[in-house]
Amino acid sequence: MRDDILLRVEKPARYIGNEINMIKKNPEEVDIRFAFCFPDVYEVGMSHVGLQILYYFFNRRSDMYCERCFAPWYDMEEIMRNENIHLFALETGDPLNKFDFLGFTLQYEMSFTNVINMIDLAGIPIWAKDRKEEHPIIIAGGPCAYNPEPLAEIIDLFYIGEGEVSYDELMDLYKENKKNGGTKKEFLEKALKVDGIYVPCFYDVTYKENGEIETFTPNHKDAPKKVRKVIVNDLDKAFYPEKQLVPLIEVVHDRVTMEVFRGCIRGCRFCQAGYVYRPVRERSAENLLDKADNLVKYSGHEEISLTSLSTGDYRDFKKLAGGLVDKFSGENINISLPSLRIDAFSLELMKKVQEVRRSSLTFAPEAGTQRLRDVINKGITEEEILNGCGLAFEGGWNRVKLYFMVGLPTETDDDLIGIAKLSSAIVDKYYEMPKEKRTRGVSVVVSSSCFVPKPFTPFQWAPQATFKEFMAKQKLVKTSMERKQIKFNYHEVQLSSMEGVLARGDRRIGKAIVRAWEKGAKFDGWNDLFKYDIWTEAFKEIGLDMAFYANRQREYDEILPWDFISIGVSKEFLINEMEKALEGKITLNCRSQCAMCGAKSFGGGVCYEV
Amino acid sequence: MKYRIKFSKVGKIRFIGHLDLLKVFQRAIKRGKIPISYSKGFNPHQLMGFAIPLPLGMASVGEYLDVETSEEIPPEEIMSALNNVMPEGIQILDVRKFTKSDRSCAAVLEAALYEILLDDKIIDFSEIIKNMFLQNSFEIEKISKRKTKIEDIKPDIFSLEEISNDKFTFFRTIISAGSQRNLKPELLVKYIYKYMGREYEPLKVKYKRIELFKNNNGEFLPL
Numbered sequence A: 001m002r003d004d005i006l007l008r009v010e011k012p013a014r015y016i017g018n019e020i021n022m023i024k025k026n027p028e029e030v031d032i033r034f035a036f037c038f039p040d041v042y043e044v045g046m047s048h049v050g051l052q053i054l055y056y057f058f059n060r061r062s063d064m065y066c067e068r069c070f071a072p073w074y075d076m077e078e079i080m081r082n083e084n085i086h087l088f089a090l091e092t093g094d095p096l097n098k099f100d101f102l103g104f105t106l107q108y109e110m111s112f113t114n115v116i117n118m119i120d121l122a123g124i125p126i127w128a129k130d131r132k133e134e135h136p137i138i139i140a141g142g143p144c145a146y147n148p149e150p151l152a153e154i155i156d157l158f159y160i161g162e163g164e165v166s167y168d169e170l171m172d173l174y175k176e177n178k179k180n181g182g183t184k185k186e187f188l189e190k191a192l193k194v195d196g197i198y199v200p201c202f203y204d205v206t207y208k209e210n211g212e213i214e215t216f217t218p219n220h221k222d223a224p225k226k227v228r229k230v231i232v233n234d235l236d237k238a239f240y241p242e243k244q245l246v247p248l249i250e251v252v253h254d255r256v257t258m259e260v261f262r263g264c265i266r267g268c269r270f271c272q273a274g275y276v277y278r279p280v281r282e283r284s285a286e287n288l289l290d291k292a293d294n295l296v297k298y299s300g301h302e303e304i305s306l307t308s309l310s311t312g313d314y315r316d317f318k319k320l321a322g323g324l325v326d327k328f329s330g331e332n333i334n335i336s337l338p339s340l341r342i343d344a345f346s347l348e349l350m351k352k353v354q355e356v357r358r359s360s361l362t363f364a365p366e367a368g369t370q371r372l373r374d375v376i377n378k379g380i381t382e383e384e385i386l387n388g389c390g391l392a393f394e395g396g397w398n399r400v401k402l403y404f405m406v407g408l409p410t411e412t413d414d415d416l417i418g419i420a421k422l423s424s425a426i427v428d429k430y431y432e433m434p435k436e437k438r439t440r441g442v443s444v445v446v447s448s449s450c451f452v453p454k455p456f457t458p459f460q461w462a463p464q465a466t467f468k469e470f471m472a473k474q475k476l477v478k479t480s481m482e483r484k485q486i487k488f489n490y491h492e493v494q495l496s497s498m499e500g501v502l503a504r505g506d507r508r509i510g511k512a513i514v515r516a517w518e519k520g521a522k523f524d525g526w527n528d529l530f531k532y533d534i535w536t537e538a539f540k541e542i543g544l545d546m547a548f549y550a551n552r553q554r555e556y557d558e559i560l561p562w563d564f565i566s567i568g569v570s571k572e573f574l575i576n577e578m579e580k581a582l583e584g585k586i587t588l589n590c591r592s593q594c595a596m597c598g599a600k601s602f603g604g605g606v607c608y609e610v
Numbered sequence B: 001m002k003y004r005i006k007f008s009k010v011g012k013i014r015f016i017g018h019l020d021l022l023k024v025f026q027r028a029i030k031r032g033k034i035p036i037s038y039s040k041g042f043n044p045h046q047l048m049g050f051a052i053p054l055p056l057g058m059a060s061v062g063e064y065l066d067v068e069t070s071e072e073i074p075p076e077e078i079m080s081a082l083n084n085v086m087p088e089g090i091q092i093l094d095v096r097k098f099t100k101s102d103r104s105c106a107a108v109l110e111a112a113l114y115e116i117l118l119d120d121k122i123i124d125f126s127e128i129i130k131n132m133f134l135q136n137s138f139e140i141e142k143i144s145k146r147k148t149k150i151e152d153i154k155p156d157i158f159s160l161e162e163i164s165n166d167k168f169t170f171f172r173t174i175i176s177a178g179s180q181r182n183l184k185p186e187l188l189v190k191y192i193y194k195y196m197g198r199e200y201e202p203l204k205v206k207y208k209r210i211e212l213f214k215n216n217n218g219e220f221l222p223l
């Protein structure tokens, strides 16, 4: 990128690459040029652990060069469009339209317009059918690929599952096909035989008059009826990088990040990650402690963070956390432990690794009453929360953060008022302490988001609350909050409503997404940049009803747009979970009692733990 | 143990700002296994201090920072350890141990030498500058966040000499820098353009910092 342009944009270092541990290769000497595209700004993308793993995974192949590209910010995009500069990769600065692959990671639905915008900025036609042999192949993976249909006419192929499993095979196929002078279509046909790969152009969809899907059928003999996700069974044997890219500017998370395990044993019924990543598979503490040395040594970071959906569920937690403290506490390295359960042990540990005064305690009860927590299978009780807070207050903490959701299935006003009651009970708990211990006062920050039903959860059939309903619910929670020690925030309602439409969208909404993009939608995940009106207009112009996607009760026998994907968890299990939810019955976690969800068929993980 | 480090910042990395540069150094010191000392207190940080921030986008071959270590190490070792782990564009040029009389680089800084390239060929530039210096004062508007005021920048300019080639007008200048008096080179260039009656276009002027000086009994010496 030219210096005079860099001088004109905010945070020019987003576009210069050359970070610590960046891989340098001669692009002339590789067979495959792959651009890892993260459809959000640099600071967000560079904080993503999946990018860090896949970047080195791809680059361990000598025949492949994986480079990175992020969504340029508004100011840079404007200059690029005015001066006809194509979107480029950070490593070489080469335009993306020269690459063999563009690989997008789909982390959240609201980044879809950025995907489209990046393809367009690269000078590549956005519709798959308009692309020619000379254009790159566009592949996408990540959590939102579990319902790939909204982008089915834009992306050439989707990767369903964990990258370490099938990418080598796919890249070998591509290389061979290219060498033999095969066409792009021939490659896509061959890709049909690779596990976890979905090639949308080889499937046709027909619709009923009422808008539901009538048939979803392969139109190619090699296209599997069901695409089964691929997962790594033994994470200790899987590739894990020795190094991490270290940005030159401040990003969202500036730290060594270690992935402790994948999946979650808990089965909260609203949580897509809790189902699509089943079964839980852990890395051993020995392996992680061993890897930590190099990650720290080669990065120079002063913080290590353990990531997973629920770190406290890691079986070897004591060994790992203790080991990290022993290894690094003398080197001024902080250890951050998100998603921990609060008990005596974890508090003791947090005292060792963090600074009590500044840190706050986080709880995610998600619902205000025990009844509703049972409905969503959130296995945390009021007593546990209050005891945890009590212990923490005694230990010197005085700030608590609470996360809730509104609009959950079966929710009533009592549940909403319950949010305020629980928050007050925490304040009361603080004042139960003797006066001399209450020197700093207590602060409770309550955040409530709007529930978005997601594919592959028991609530995938449930209607989402409408915009108006959400507003009324949030208002009720807000007015029920009486204590001055409590601060209440709520998540943007319009954004969640839109996310609700896209999350369970079918192939037809791709046109509405493109229309919204044409009307200026991008960075929709950014509250202040999201423009709801654009989206409602776009859906209207395409002739689609947003309520059909978000607010409708679906029947169990309806063909859902993502039904052709198998995550290993059976539909019967999800139906059963939905029914149990309505009865307020909980399901025990995988380690207490296997609920026979179906994921055992992968042959590994928690299902086989002894 | 205190050390003074001289380094350059050129190429694309000059597009990172001062706070980010600080982080880049902190991590490099960790990677290079320099036994850096930490401050005491709740939130310990590495003991290091820069002479003066370098504006984002500007190249320099004469930047300084001081670091404090918990053990004594030969300066050459610090230099090579850091150069092994520095990102492209930052090079450690020199490391020396503090002498008894040394004070922090920020405290002793008084002036800076810049090379400034005008993307233009100005005929008789030296002559113009000579005449400019015949004036008693160089008054120019200084715009800061809170207020705008007229200031005389003549006392801040210690030398100015043309080193042009046939294509561009090029000059070197030593001007005040540091906590006492500080002149931004851009303000000087703005003044020169104003004096010439030309319009100043920020993107056409290239600045490079060459050296930072302390005042040693009226003589400028590199930090």
Ligand code: SF4
Pocket: A278, A279, A280, A589, A590, A591, A593, A594, A595, A596, A597, A598, A599, A600, A606, A607
């Ligand atoms: S099969 Fe049982 S143990 Fe395995 S993921 Fe499903 S519920 Fe958990």
